[in-house]
Amino acid sequence: xxxxxxxxQASAARTRxxxxxxxxxxxxxxxxxxxxxxxVFLMDVLCMALFACAFNLLIGGGGLLSFGHxxxxxxxxxxxxxxxKQFGFPFELAMLSGIASATFLGLLFGVIAIRRQGLFFAMxxxxxxxxxxxxxxxxxxxxxxDGIQAVPRGRLLGIVDLGxxxxxxxxxxAIFLLGYLLVARVWRSPFGQVLRAIKDNQxxxxxxxxxxxRYKLLNFVLSAALAGVAGSLKAIAIGLAxxxxxxxxxxxAVVLMVLLGGMGTLLGPVIGAILIVSMDEYLAGIGVxxxxxxxxxxxxxxxxxxxxxxxEAIYHWERWQARVALRG
Amino acid sequence: xxxTALFGQLLxxxxxxSFYAMLSLGLAIIFGLLAIVNAAQGAFYMLGAFxxxxxxxxxxxGYWWALLLAPLAVGIIxxxxxxTLIARVYNLNHLYGLLLTLGVFQIIQGMFVHWxxxxxxxxxDPVGLTGGYNLGFMFLPAYRAWVVGVSLVFCFGTxxxxxxxxxxAYLRAATxxxxxxxxxxxxxxxxxxxxxxxGVALAGLAGVLAAPIYQVNPMMGANILxxxxxxxxxxxxxxxxxxxxxxxxxxxLEGFSKVFYPEASNMVIFAVMIIVLMVKPAGLxxxxx
Amino acid sequence: MLEPVLEIAxxxxxxxxxxxxxxxxxxxxxxxxxxxxGRNGAGKTTTLRAVMGMLAKRAxxxxxxxxxxxxxxxxxxxxxxxxxxxxxxxxxxxxxxxxNLFLPPVLAPGGMSSDEIYRLFPxxxxxGRSQGSKLSGGEQQMLxxxxxxxxxxxxxxxxxxxEGLAPVLVQQIxxxxxxxxxxxxxxxxxxxxxxxxxxxxxxxxxxxxxKIIDRLDREEVAGKMSRLEAYLGx
Numbered sequence: 141x142x143x144x145x146x147x148x149q150a151s152a153a154r155t156r157x158x159x160x161x162x163x164x165x166x167x168x169x170x171x172x173x174x175x176x177x178x179x180v181f182l183m184d185v186l187c188m189a190l191f192a193c194a195f196n197l198l199i200g201g202g203g204l205l206s207f208g209h210x211x212x213x214x215x216x217x218x219x220x221x222x223x224x225k226q227f228g229f230p231f232e233l234a235m236l237s238g239i240a241s242a243t244f245l246g247l248l249f250g251v252i253a254i255r256r257q258g259l260f261f262a263m264x265x266x267x268x269x270x271x272x273x274x275x276x277x278x279x280x281x282x283x284x285x286d287g288i289q290a291v292p293r294g295r296l297l298g299i300v301d302l303g304x305x306x307x308x309x310x311x312x313x314a315i316f317l318l319g320y321l322l323v324a325r326v327w328r329s330p331f332g333q334v335l336r337a338i339k340d341n342q343x344x345x346x347x348x349x350x351x352x353x354r355y356k357l358l359n360f361v362l363s364a365a366l367a368g369v370a371g372s373l374k375a376i377a378i379g380l381a382x383x384x385x386x387x388x389x390x391x392x393a394v395v396l397m398v399l400l401g402g403m404g405t406l407l408g409p410v411i412g413a414i415l416i417v418s419m420d421e422y423l424a425g426i427g428v429x430x431x432x433x434x435x436x437x438x439x440x441x442x443x444x445x446x447x448x449x450x451x452e453a454i455y456h457w458e459r460w461q462a463r464v465a466l467r468g
Numbered sequence: 469x470x471x472t473a474l475f476g477q478l479l480x481x482x483x484x485x486s487f488y489a490m491l492s493l494g495l496a497i498i499f500g501l502l503a504i505v506n507a508a509q510g511a512f513y514m515l516g517a518f519x520x521x522x523x524x525x526x527x528x529x530g531y532w533w534a535l536l537l538a539p540l541a542v543g544i545i546x547x548x549x550x551x552t553l554i555a556r557v558y559n560l561n562h563l564y565g566l567l568l569t570l571g572v573f574q575i576i577q578g579m580f581v582h583w584x585x586x587x588x589x590x591x592x593d594p595v596g597l598t599g600g601y602n603l604g605f606m607f608l609p610a611y612r613a614w615v616v617g618v619s620l621v622f623c624f625g626t627x628x629x630x631x632x633x634x635x636x637a638y639l640r641a642a643t644x645x646x647x648x649x650x651x652x653x654x655x656x657x658x659x660x661x662x663x664x665x666x667g668v669a670l671a672g673l674a675g676v677l678a679a680p681i682y683q684v685n686p687m688m689g690a691n692i693l694x695x696x697x698x699x700x701x702x703x704x705x706x707x708x709x710x711x712x713x714x715x716x717x718x719x720x721l722e723g724f725s726k727v728f729y730p731e732a733s734n735m736v737i738f739a740v741m742i743i744v745l746m747v748k749p750a751g752l753x754x755x756x757x
Numbered sequence: 758m759l760e761p762v763l764e765i766a767x768x769x770x771x772x773x774x775x776x777x778x779x780x781x782x783x784x785x786x787x788x789x790x791x792x793x794x795g796r797n798g799a800g801k802t803t804t805l806r807a808v809m810g811m812l813a814k815r816a817x818x819x820x821x822x823x824x825x826x827x828x829x830x831x832x833x834x835x836x837x838x839x840x841x842x843x844x845x846x847x848x849x850x851x852x853x854x855x856x857n858l859f860l861p862p863v864l865a866p867g868g869m870s871s872d873e874i875y876r877l878f879p880x881x882x883x884x885g886r887s888q889g890s891k892l893s894g895g896e897q898q899m900l901x902x903x904x905x906x907x908x909x910x911x912x913x914x915x916x917x918x919x920e921g922l923a924p925v926l927v928q929q930i931x932x933x934x935x936x937x938x939x940x941x942x943x944x945x946x947x948x949x950x951x952x953x954x955x956x957x958x959x960x961x962x963x964x965x966x967x968k969i970i971d972r973l974d975r976e977e978v979a980g981k982m983s984r985l986e987a988y989l990g991x
Contacts, residue, residue: 429579435578
């Protein structure tokens with residue numbers, strides 16, 4: 141059975157995302173942000189936001205809860221870091237290597253898991269991700285607890301020196317924006333519509349003759365690949381690839397981000413990521429136990445805010461609009 | 469590899485297996501009746517150990533009383549959580565139940581890590597069970613023998629209680645058709661609460677048993693939880709016997725692989741889980757739900 | 758004159774968003790057998806479920822043996838001395854026949870003893886150790902009725918007891934109902950099989966689209982057959 145929110149899904153499926161005005165606004169904000177907030181922190185946020193958007197393709201678009209998305213994020217991170225550091229790959233190649241490895245893992249996991257749903261799907265992805273975690277723990281190149289450090293950023297296309305934080309930031313922002321727009325495109329495309337139809341009523345789609353498993357697998361691989369983009373970018377921008385990137389807490393963190401922001405929406409995951417990463421940063425600074433706060437938020441969302449912040453906002457906005465329309 | 473070392477590992481495997489069995493038994497019972505995977509089971513295990521430690525540390529109450537009091541305390545906490553939080557998600561998609569209990573797990577573990585850090589507190593072998601027996605091919609510590617014994621008794625006792633007694637019949641009937649059981653005059657919601665309490669009390673008991681072996685550490689739940697998930701998946705989600713047998717078997721299997729191929733020992737259980745999920749997703753003893 | 762065992766007034770019921778019961782009124786006198794008849798989808802089973810407290814959204818008044826039960830949970834309704842035999846029969850597959858039979862707790866004195874039950878339903882004794890799922894439709898129906906007879910319930914609610922059963926078994930159920938009647942128990946019955954219903958019932962309520970549209974007592978049935986045929990669509 142697919143994870144889904146009923147009527148909130150129906151309205152959000154009309155997909156608010158960014159219209160052209162919204163896009164211009166987003167570009168403006170992204171352009172100005174590094175002068176207001178520390179660029180490296182912003183890059184961390186952008187990577188997690190992209191990761192969350194990638195995850196949302198699977199859960200919001202496909203209704204499947206994966207407990208192992210960190211495997212793709214982390215694989216991207218480790219491979220990008222290793223190729224950049226040990227093999228001296230330039231930025232683009234390192235990124236591509238990371239993305240390729242995440243995509244490959246996505247295909248592998250997908251083929252194994254995609255025929256299951258609901259709880260079993262979550263458990264399979266968990267097991268597979270644990271396998272990746274153990275690999276990361278044991279393989280020599282990952283240096284287990286130390287991770288891969290001091291990953292060089294190199295040059296973009298041999299020209300732009302990414303050692304400059306501002307330059308790296310703008311490249312990261314561009315990649316994020318491209319990733320987001322890709323997700324929005326897929327979400328609104330016929331492919332996305334079929335996926336939502338499968339999520340709502342898979343038996344019907346099967347009887348209509350759709351190759352349901354192939355759609356779901358493609359969506360899964362896409363989600364994994366984008367998670368790989370996020371991970372690769374993060375490893376290079378922040379300069380680190382560690383065990384945390386592949387472990388269970390990262391997998392659950394991304395679930396939280398998407399739930400918090402609103403899983404039926406396009407912008408929701410971004411909002412969720414911004415909130416969680418910022419909160420993480422702030423709370424760790426003042427010594428509050430972050431997992432407790434995360435847990436409390438999780439519990440609250442599931443009990444009262446299943447639509448997430450943006451989801452609730454949209455829902456109430458539409459109900460208010462409907463009431464206004466009735467009054468005429 | 470000497471015979472002593474082999475048996476030593478096997479014993480450890482059996483002990484781990486006992487804990488896996490007890491925790492997954494609780495999970496299976498809860499899942500059978502509530503259709504929710506209680507991701508907080510690991511936290512209750514840790515709570516059991518901590519309550520035992522706190523009883524000793526702050527009240528001077530020793531192991532033997534802790535064996536009774538800690539599971540009781542854990543059970544009560546579990547029942548409160550069920551009534552206040554978990555009951556609210558019964559009519560939602562069951563994945564929400566998993567996520568909710570995961571949140572509860574994070575809260576409980578987070579608090580204990582905050583208070584006690586991530587290193588363990590020592591808890592000594594209880595009086596009367598120190599020392600051991602020399603069996604010739606190995607030395608059998610008394611406490612470890614006790615742990616395996618108690619676990620087996622509780623596991624099979626629970627199985628018997630569910631399969632063979634009248635109370636167990638109520639549980640099995642309510643698992644199948646709770647509405648109808650209520651129509652016969654049985655207060656099923658209360659039974660659910662008590663069952664949840666029982667399932668987590670089993671975890672708490674395992675925690676007390678584990679305290680002298682693994683020390684009392686806020687992270688003990690997380691370390692064991694993912695393995696316990698694997699056990700329940702392999703055994704079959706609602707199967708009582710499945711969890712017990714699979715838990716024990718996997719513990720022993722893990723022990724064996726530590727002897728012959730230590731690097732892969734953690735992975736062995738997951739490899740089995742992946743294979744089972746591909747071939748028989750309902751689990752070795754499970755019924756397709 | 759004893760008060761009615763069941764009195765429903767203005768009962769409205771919803772399944773989610775859809776309004777299925779539109780103000781049902783009916784009453785069942787003590788010691789009587791009353792049937793609700795009507796076409797499929799009229800709301801008969803829904804009414805029974807509402808009485809048992811199993812319909813989530815309901816409003817109006819349901820009085821069982823004098824107690825207002827509109828807001829009661831199923832277990833509270835049952836404990837007033839009500840026995841429910843659902844349409845699906847509800848035999849538990851993971852219990853054997855004996856466990857199924859003895860599962861419902863005794864709610865009041867005066868229920869049938871095991872001997873009486875085995876005399877009325879002889880096959881149940883032999884099949885004691887079989888798993889519930891292994892019984893035939895007829896055996897399941899007998900078991901479903903037998904187990905509420907043990908509980909001492911004075912008011913029985915049966916949903917389509919003869920559905921899908923061979924004529925021989927239908928006759929057997931008829932006999933069981935007569936025994937029940939002799940013991941002074943009250944019965945509310947939903948039945949599609951009108952011939953069966955007319956033989957055992959003291960009165961019939963005709964239900965359509967969630968409302969009671971007519972009531973016919975036993976004596977009136979013969980004279981109003983054509984009207985009944987129109988209602989029930991034969």
